Amino acid sequence: MAGPALDELKTYLRIDGSEDDMILELLTQGAIEYLANAGVPESESALYKLGVMLYVALHYENRDPSMRMDKFSFALESIILQLEDYR
8 A cells, every 4th residue: 555554644644542543444445446446556655655644534533524624635636636747
């Protein structure tokens, strides 16, 4: 997997315990699929890992579907556009 390791992700999200590891793994896989569907292939670049972490943070911290997440969404879209230029 080209995304961040679980320990990197937990550091980014400031999570100490292991009770959410399964959801974090699921969200990471979802992020990789999301980026692939957006035309961004898996990569070892720091920007790709940041895109995965941002996607996970967006969905982990905002599980209420009625919440507006415009700032995170804009940041993720910006990363996707930059990563598409790598192709």
